Amino acid sequence: MQFGLSESQEFLKDSARKFxxxxxPSAEMRRLMETDTAYDAALWSKLTDQGxxxxxxxxxxxxxxxxxxxxxxLMEEAGRALLPVPFFSTVVLAGSVLDAVGSSAQKKKYxxxxxxGEVRATVAILEASASWNLRDVQLSxxxxxxxGEKFFVSDAAIADFIVVVARNGVFVVDSKAHGLKISSMSxxxxxxxxxxxxxxxxxxxxxxxxxxxxxAFDVATAALAAExxxxxxxxxxxxxxxxxxxxxxxxxxxxxxxxxxxxxxxYLETESARSAVYYAGWALEENSPDAATAVSxxxxxxxxxxxxxxxxxxxxxxxxxxxxxxxxHLYYRRAKASETAFGDATFHRERIASMVIDSxxxxxxxV
Amino acid sequence: MDLNLTGEELTFRGELRTWxxxxxxxxxxxxxxxxxxxxxxxxxxxxxxxxxxRWAAVSWPxxxxxxSATLMQQALFWEEMARVEAPPMAxxxxxxxxxxxxxxxxxxxxKKRYIPKILSAEEIWCQGFSEPNAGxxxxxLQMEARLDGDHYVVNGQKVWTSYGWVGDWCELVVRTxxxxxxxxxxxxxxxxxxxxxxxxxxxxxxxxESEFNELLFRDVRVPLENILGKVNDGWNVAxxxxxxxxxxxGARLHLxxxxxxxxxxxxxxxxxxxxxxxxxxxxxxxxxxxxxxEIEIMRFNQMRAFSxxxxxxxPGPEGSIQKIFWSELNQRLQQIAQExxxxxxxxxxxxPHAIDKGIWSYAYLRARGNTIEAGTSEVQRNIIGHFVLGxxxxx
Numbered sequence: 145m146q147f148g149l150s151e152s153q154e155f156l157k158d159s160a161r162k163f164x165x166x167x168x169p170s171a172e173m174r175r176l177m178e179t180d181t182a183y184d185a186a187l188w189s190k191l192t193d194q195g196x197x198x199x200x201x202x203x204x205x206x207x208x209x210x211x212x213x214x215x216x217x218l219m220e221e222a223g224r225a226l227l228p229v230p231f232f233s234t235v236v237l238a239g240s241v242l243d244a245v246g247s248s249a250q251k252k253k254y255x256x257x258x259x260x261g262e263v264r265a266t267v268a269i270l271e272a273s274a275s276w277n278l279r280d281v282q283l284s285x286x287x288x289x290x291x292g293e294k295f296f297v298s299d300a301a302i303a304d305f306i307v308v309v310a311r312n313g314v315f316v317v318d319s320k321a322h323g324l325k326i327s328s329m330s331x332x333x334x335x336x337x338x339x340x341x342x343x344x345x346x347x348x349x350x351x352x353x354x355x356x357x358x359x360a361f362d363v364a365t366a367a368l369a370a371e372x373x374x375x376x377x378x379x380x381x382x383x384x385x386x387x388x389x390x391x392x393x394x395x396x397x398x399x400x401x402x403x404x405x406x407x408x409x410x411y412l413e414t415e416s417a418r419s420a421v422y423y424a425g426w427a428l429e430e431n432s433p434d435a436a437t438a439v440s441x442x443x444x445x446x447x448x449x450x451x452x453x454x455x456x457x458x459x460x461x462x463x464x465x466x467x468x469x470x471x472x473h474l475y476y477r478r479a480k481a482s483e484t485a486f487g488d489a490t491f492h493r494e495r496i497a498s499m500v501i502d503s504x505x506x507x508x509x510x511v
Numbered sequence: 512m513d514l515n516l517t518g519e520e521l522t523f524r525g526e527l528r529t530w531x532x533x534x535x536x537x538x539x540x541x542x543x544x545x546x547x548x549x550x551x552x553x554x555x556x557x558x559x560x561x562x563x564x565r566w567a568a569v570s571w572p573x574x575x576x577x578x579s580a581t582l583m584q585q586a587l588f589w590e591e592m593a594r595v596e597a598p599p600m601a602x603x604x605x606x607x608x609x610x611x612x613x614x615x616x617x618x619x620x621x622k623k624r625y626i627p628k629i630l631s632a633e634e635i636w637c638q639g640f641s642e643p644n645a646g647x648x649x650x651x652l653q654m655e656a657r658l659d660g661d662h663y664v665v666n667g668q669k670v671w672t673s674y675g676w677v678g679d680w681c682e683l684v685v686r687t688x689x690x691x692x693x694x695x696x697x698x699x700x701x702x703x704x705x706x707x708x709x710x711x712x713x714x715x716x717x718x719x720e721s722e723f724n725e726l727l728f729r730d731v732r733v734p735l736e737n738i739l740g741k742v743n744d745g746w747n748v749a750x751x752x753x754x755x756x757x758x759x760x761g762a763r764l765h766l767x768x769x770x771x772x773x774x775x776x777x778x779x780x781x782x783x784x785x786x787x788x789x790x791x792x793x794x795x796x797x798x799x800x801x802x803x804x805e806i807e808i809m810r811f812n813q814m815r816a817f818s819x820x821x822x823x824x825x826p827g828p829e830g831s832i833q834k835i836f837w838s839e840l841n842q843r844l845q846q847i848a849q850e851x852x853x854x855x856x857x858x859x860x861x862x863p864h865a866i867d868k869g870i871w872s873y874a875y876l877r878a879r880g881n882t883i884e885a886g887t888s889e890v891q892r893n894i895i896g897h898f899v900l901g902x903x904x905x906x
Contacts, residue, residue, distance in 0.1 A: 145515065145516055145517065145520060145583045145814070146512060146513050146514075146818055147811070147814040147815045148818035148819060148821075149512055213512050384900045384902065388901070388902060388903070395903075396902075398896070398902035398903055399902070399903040399904070401893065401896075401905045403902075404892065404893065404896035404900075404902050404905050405889070405892040405893075405896065407900055408892035408893075408895035408896050408900070409892070411832070411895055411900060412832050412835060412836065415812065415832060416811075419808060419811035419812045419815050420804075420807075420811055422512065422811070423514070423811045426514050430514075430515075441804040441807055441808065444804055445804060445805075493796070493800040493801055493804070494796060494797070494800065496803060496804055497796035497799060497800040500799070501776050501790050501799060501800075502790075
């Protein structure tokens with residue numbers, strides 16, 4: 145058993161870190177977040193050149209065929225850079241759903257262009273109830289058409305097509321389809337834009353049944369937790385650096401235990417979230433029977449820890465941490481948005497409870 | 512990253528399982544509640560048996576009677592021991608901490624003299640580290656060792672010494688150079704507890720038991736050949752012991768905690784809250800789920816740390832994460848047990864109405880010590896702050 149990264153995994157992670165640091169430094173991230181869609185075609189094409197847009201998908205559809213652990217590593221680094229652009233919406237979310245649900249012909253039609261970096265896409269899940277429980281989805285296609293609305297759809301304005309989760313299946317709606325209206329929601333996180341998507345007799349192509357959705361959502365949920373870990377790591381790094389250099393009472397503030405112990409807790413929370421995320425990635429990759437539990441453990445922990453680490457980081461930065469010019473609040477905003485997305489800690493605790501209390505089967509397979 | 516067991520790991524576990532199936536005693540449950548003084552010969556015999564099967568110290572190098580087990584194999588070992596509810600071993604400090612330190616820092620003669628009897632439980636070891644005025648600030652310890660010919664003469668007091676009452680030998684940290692900086696004047700001595708001038712007193716703790724002892728040394732003569740490592744290098748020798756303590760202990764706790772939570776989940780189905788079973792109460796469900804998840808995360812952290820240590824060779828300051836994690840988790844876990852059991856949670860072992868023979872009241876009180884023993888949570892956070900994150904020393 146080896147719970148460390150392999151050489152090629154380390155390489156992927158390092159090169160992703162360097163890539164994001166070079167192509168999407170803080171100034172670029174801030175430039176994009178001020179735009180309407182937080183999208184940049186040139187950056188997207190560079191992501192494609194790296195193979196990131198096809199990272200976990202089969203080579204038959206133009207993907208790279210790497211595993212879920214590799215996806216976690218890439219998302220971790222994307223999270224560290226607070227990457228705008230719809231990588232999560234397009235690749236992780238829409239890509240995983242299409243891969244899980246679509247027929248081979250549909251994958252050629254929709255997934256392959258994602259892998260090739262030719263299109264942007266997203267998945268519309270939530271409705272007015274804002275419930276992440278799939279049983280609460282009300283929208284249904286009637287004779288291949290939708291009338292109704294979806295909320296909190298990330299990156300919908302730049303999506304070439306939208307994958308729609310409905311009561312009676314999973315569908316694809318083209319961005320130019322009749323009766324489709326997309327209007328923005330003003331969310332806390334300026335780096336990932338949210339939209340209301342309205343359908344009015346809008347034609348949709350059925351992709352498949354909702355039965356295969358949970359696994360795709362598990363991949364997306366774990367990846368979001370991985371992204372949170374990257375944000376936590378970045379928050380920890382800049383906070384420790386600040387604590388070493390900022391002086392008060394003639395000493396670096398990192399010398400005070402009240403500060404030092406908060407940093408130690410940030411480290412513990414970040415590392416623990418990372419352990420849970422890597423395990424979830426592995427369990428998904430191996431189709432381990434505890435994969436769903438592992439994903440909930442990771443998202444539960446990372447949701448709470450992401451917020452806690454952000455709180456501590458800003459607190460240690462004092463007044464500087466409360467300014468707009470400091471990046472910490474941007475990570476804090478993303479952490480809050482990601483905490484809620486795909487179920488917060490309370491949601492996942494209940495999911496864990498249903499698995500460990502009601503069915504009595506827990507236990508990570510490890511050892 | 513590959514979390515599947517390797518062929519070698521499977522073989523190791525298979526061999527152990529086979530051995531345990533025919534050797535683990537089946538009457539431990541009758542013994543476990545007796546006072547330790549009474550059950551100690553039983554634990555000694557169990558260790559002797561493990562030693563005969565070469566299972567007493569799997570982590571030790573083969574040439575010293577171990578199996579040169581990897582950290583993963585060690586984890587498997589403790590997991591299997593917990594699975595069959597095997598009794599603990601009598602000489603747990605000797606096997607887990609002091610033996611490895613002697614192997615790492617001792618002379619050939621010392622290894623030959625002490626190691627076999629640690630393995631066979633013929634000689635039980637205790638650890639003389641903390642003093643009344645040197646707890647977290649261990650390097651400030653005062654126990655005096657004065658050179659007198661070919662002996663040191665030791666005077667002073669040690670506290671919180673586990674197994675002091677039954678110890679044959681003690682890994683003792685003493686001050687050999689009072690003029691040096693405090694970390695620099697310490698030396699580790701291997702002390703025969705039957706030496707004239709050694710007095711052992713029970714130290715009663717808040718659980719009512721006396722797991723620990725106080726040791727008093729009055730003009731105790733220790734031959735120079737019993738120096739472990741180099742003179743005035745005792746801090747480094749002692750630290751390597753503590754790293755082993757922090758690194759390996761957490762590994763054994765996963766199944767213990769898991770047994771606790773499994774039992775609590777079972778109890779939650781029978782305990783009534785607001786007209787329904789506690790297992791259906793959303794608040795209780797949240798808490799049980801949180802705890803179950805954290806128990807798994809403790810495991811994941813441990814496995815990641817093992818893989819890292821395997822790559823670097825020695826346990827590092829990351830062990831502090833484990834120490835904080837398991838100790839604080841156990842306190843939360845025991846609090847949930849108390850909430851779930853309500854008024855029954857307080858009942859002690861002897862009470863006829865006690866649930867599970869009163870283990871929950873005991874576990875609650877015992878867990879209070881977890882964030883103090885083996886380095887307080889505050890000291891662990893200092894270690895992470897300074898040694899892991901590179902923040903300036905706070906003291």
